[in-house]
Amino acid sequence: MVDSMSTPPPRAANDLFSDPLDTHPLWFKPNLFLSPTFDTESYISELRTFVPFDTLRTELQAHLASLSHELIDLINRDYADFVNLSTKLVDVDAAVVRMRAPLLELREKIEGFRGSLEGSLVALRNGLQQRSEAAGRERLYSCVCFVWLIVEKLIKELPSVPADWSNGDLSSSIKNAMSNGTSLQPVESGTNLRETQSMLLERIASEMNRLKFYMAHTQNLSFIENMEKRIQSASLLLDASLGHCFVDGLEHRDENAIYDCLRAYAAIDNTKSAEEIFRTTIVAPLICKIFPHGPSGMVAGVSGDGLENDYHQIKQCIQKDCKFLLEISSAGYCPSRSSVAKFRGEVVYAEFMKQWNIGVYFSLRFQEIAGALDSALAATSLVLIQNSHSGRGNLQDLSLKQSATLLESLRSCWREDVHILLCSDKFLRLSLQLLASLSFGYEWAVSAVPDDFVYIIHDITYVATEVCGGYLDHVLQCLSSCSPDILDLVKQSILQGGKSLNDLAPLAINAIIEVLVDKAVEDLRQVKGITATYRMTNKPLPLRHSPYVSGVLRPLKVSYLVAIFMDLILQGFSGWGASYTYLTKETRSELLLCAATEITGHYYELAAELVSVARKTESSLQRIRQGAQRRAGASLDVSDQSVSDTDKICMQLFLDIQEHGRNLIALGIEQPTFQHIVPCGNVLLLQISKV
Known part of the structure; x- marks a missing residue:
C-alpha cells in the first residue's frame, strides 16, 4: 500500500509545466506535525523571524485542504466495505453471551486470587510485625542481661566492713541476695576502703540507672518478671551500702568519698536519702549538743544571754560542720557568670549540645503549633463549636473553633511536655506572634452575618481575660527561675498582647452597629x-x-x-x-x-x-x-392664610x-x-x- 502522506499525488494535465499542487516551501515541513514532541508555540516562534503570519496561515490552510481531500478519497475508496459491514454482523448478541461466561469466570478467579493474596499479605505483615517485636524484646533482653552481669560483677568487687553489717540495718533477704556465687570481699579499712567503696557504688548506681531504663521499656515480659526480685534486692543492697559509705565519709570528712556518694545518689534519683542521712548524722547531734534537754524535758542551764550564745554556736557549727558539704556538692556547678561562659565555650559542651539540637526542636514545635492556628484561620468562614450553645451566654465556653485553636496553641507553648527553658525566649516570641495573628485573614468577613461578630466579641473577651489571668500566671511559674527584671518584662509583653485582643472588640461592635x-x-x-x-x-x-x-x-x-x-x-x-x-x-x-x-x-x-x-x-x-399676581394687577398685600x-x-x-x-x-x-x-x-x- 502506497503511503499517501509521504507520496504526492500525480500531477494534473493542466499543471504539467508548473510545480505540483502540494509543493510547499522549504521552510514548511508537514512531517514535523506528526512528531510526538511537536509544540505549536515553539514552532511558530521559530518561523516568525523570517515568515510573515499571513504566509504561514496560507500554507496551513492549503495543507488542511490537502488533508481533507485525502480523507475524502480514503472514505470513498473503502465506502463499499463500510456499508457491507452491517450485513456481516450476524448474531452478535449470541457471541457476546458466549464471551461473557468465560469472562465472568475469569473475574471470579481473579477476585479469589486477590482475596487469597491479600490474606497472605496481611499474614506476612503480621509475621513481620511479630518478628520485629521479638527482635526488639531480644535486644532489650540482651541489654538487661549485660547490665545485670556488670552489676553482679561490681557487687562482688564491693568491699565491706564487718561493722557495717553489725547494726542490724539489713534484713536477711538483703544479706543473702547474692547467695548464688556472689559475696562481698572484705579488705582493710581506712581511706582506701572508703574511696574504693564510693567509686564502686557510684558505678553500680550508674548501671542500676541504665537497668531501670531498660526495664521501663520491657514491661509485662516474663524474663523481666523473673529478675524483678533479684533487681529489687540489689537495689536495697545498693541503698544500704551507699548509706553506710556516706555516713562513714561524713564522719571522717572524706571529700572524695562524699563526692562519689552524692553522684551515686543523683544517678539513682534518691537525693532525699542523702539529705536525711546528713540531717540525722550531722545536724541532729549538733542541735542536741547546743540545746541539751534534762530528764524533765526542759532545757537545762538556761541563762539570760543563752539565746544569743545559742545563735553563736549554731553559726559556728554551720561554718565548721555543714559548710564543707555545701562546698563539695557545689563543686560540679559554675558559681559565676564567667565560669558559665567558660563552660559553655568548651568543645565538649558544644559537642554535647549538638546531640540535642534545640534549634531544630523549636522549629518542629513552631510548625506544629503555628501550623494548626494557620490552618484554622485560613478558613473562608467561621466555624462554630457544636456544644457552644448549651447555655445562655456561658462565659466559660468558647463559641468559635478559631478561638479555641488560638487558646490551645497559646497553652501548647508552655506545656510541660513541650516547653524547654533554653527556648523560653523563642516560645515567648511565638506566643506574642500567636496573639498578633488575629490581625490577618479576614476572608470570612465577606460572608459574615451579625451573629458571627457577636461570637467574636464573646471569644475575644474570654481569651483576653484568660491571657491576662491564668495563662499569665502559668507562664510566670514556668519562668520562676529567671530574675525579677525578666519576669516583669515577660508580664508586660503578655499584658500588651491581651490588650491588643481587647482592642479588636470595638471593631466587631462597630460592624454590628453598621449592620x-x-x-x-x-x-x-x-x-x-x-x-x-x-x-x-x-x-x-x-x-x-x-x-x-x-x-x-x-x-x-x-x-x-x-x-x-x-x-x-x-x-x-x-x-x-x-x-x-x-x-x-x-x-x-x-x-x-x-x-x-x-x-x-x-x-x-x-x-x-x-x-x-x-x-x-x-x-x-x-x-x-x-409674579403672576403682579402681572395680573392684583394687590400684593393679600396673603393666603391657609x-x-x-x-x-x-x-x-x-x-x-x-x-x-x-x-x-x-x-x-x-x-x-x-x-x-x-x-x-x-x-x-x-x-x-x-x-
Whole structure:
C-alpha cells in the first residue's frame, strides 16, 4: 500500500509545466506535525523571524485542504466495505453471551486470587510485625542481661566492713541476695576502703540507672518478671551500702568519698536519702549538743544571754560542720557568670549540645503549633463549636473553633511536655506572634452575618481575660527561675498582647452597629415620601405619626428582646439568633446606645434635608405666585392664610420625630441619655415647632 502522506499525488494535465499542487516551501515541513514532541508555540516562534503570519496561515490552510481531500478519497475508496459491514454482523448478541461466561469466570478467579493474596499479605505483615517485636524484646533482653552481669560483677568487687553489717540495718533477704556465687570481699579499712567503696557504688548506681531504663521499656515480659526480685534486692543492697559509705565519709570528712556518694545518689534519683542521712548524722547531734534537754524535758542551764550564745554556736557549727558539704556538692556547678561562659565555650559542651539540637526542636514545635492556628484561620468562614450553645451566654465556653485553636496553641507553648527553658525566649516570641495573628485573614468577613461578630466579641473577651489571668500566671511559674527584671518584662509583653485582643472588640461592635444602622436606614428612606404626600395636594394637617417610624428601630428592638427573652428566639427577626445571649449587659447597652445614636443622626440628616428642600420649593412657588399676581394687577398685600404644604410636611416630621423619641425611651434609653443622643433631633423639633 502506497503511503499517501509521504507520496504526492500525480500531477494534473493542466499543471504539467508548473510545480505540483502540494509543493510547499522549504521552510514548511508537514512531517514535523506528526512528531510526538511537536509544540505549536515553539514552532511558530521559530518561523516568525523570517515568515510573515499571513504566509504561514496560507500554507496551513492549503495543507488542511490537502488533508481533507485525502480523507475524502480514503472514505470513498473503502465506502463499499463500510456499508457491507452491517450485513456481516450476524448474531452478535449470541457471541457476546458466549464471551461473557468465560469472562465472568475469569473475574471470579481473579477476585479469589486477590482475596487469597491479600490474606497472605496481611499474614506476612503480621509475621513481620511479630518478628520485629521479638527482635526488639531480644535486644532489650540482651541489654538487661549485660547490665545485670556488670552489676553482679561490681557487687562482688564491693568491699565491706564487718561493722557495717553489725547494726542490724539489713534484713536477711538483703544479706543473702547474692547467695548464688556472689559475696562481698572484705579488705582493710581506712581511706582506701572508703574511696574504693564510693567509686564502686557510684558505678553500680550508674548501671542500676541504665537497668531501670531498660526495664521501663520491657514491661509485662516474663524474663523481666523473673529478675524483678533479684533487681529489687540489689537495689536495697545498693541503698544500704551507699548509706553506710556516706555516713562513714561524713564522719571522717572524706571529700572524695562524699563526692562519689552524692553522684551515686543523683544517678539513682534518691537525693532525699542523702539529705536525711546528713540531717540525722550531722545536724541532729549538733542541735542536741547546743540545746541539751534534762530528764524533765526542759532545757537545762538556761541563762539570760543563752539565746544569743545559742545563735553563736549554731553559726559556728554551720561554718565548721555543714559548710564543707555545701562546698563539695557545689563543686560540679559554675558559681559565676564567667565560669558559665567558660563552660559553655568548651568543645565538649558544644559537642554535647549538638546531640540535642534545640534549634531544630523549636522549629518542629513552631510548625506544629503555628501550623494548626494557620490552618484554622485560613478558613473562608467561621466555624462554630457544636456544644457552644448549651447555655445562655456561658462565659466559660468558647463559641468559635478559631478561638479555641488560638487558646490551645497559646497553652501548647508552655506545656510541660513541650516547653524547654533554653527556648523560653523563642516560645515567648511565638506566643506574642500567636496573639498578633488575629490581625490577618479576614476572608470570612465577606460572608459574615451579625451573629458571627457577636461570637467574636464573646471569644475575644474570654481569651483576653484568660491571657491576662491564668495563662499569665502559668507562664510566670514556668519562668520562676529567671530574675525579677525578666519576669516583669515577660508580664508586660503578655499584658500588651491581651490588650491588643481587647482592642479588636470595638471593631466587631462597630460592624454590628453598621449592620443595624443599614437595616434602619432602609426604613428611613421613606421619609422622602412625605413630600409627595403633601405637596400640591389638599390633604389636611396630619394628626398621627407615619407608619415607617415603627420600623426604624425594629432591628434594635429585635436584637434587644432576643437577648432578654429566650422564648421569642424562634419567632424573632430573621438573621438574629441566640448569639446575642453571649453579650454582656454592658456590651448590649453599648450596642443599643451607639446604634441609636447613628440611626438618629441619619434621621436628622434626612429630615433636615427634607425641610430645607420643602422651604426652598415653597419660597420658589411663592415668588412665582407673586409674579403672576403682579402681572395680573392684583394687590400684593393679600396673603393666603391657609396652611401651606411646607407646614404640613413639617408637622408630619414633628409627629414622626416625637414617636421616634418615644420608641427610643421604650428601648430603655433614659431621658438624660436621650438628650445626649439626639441633640440634632431636638434642634429639628425646635425648628419645626417655630413653623
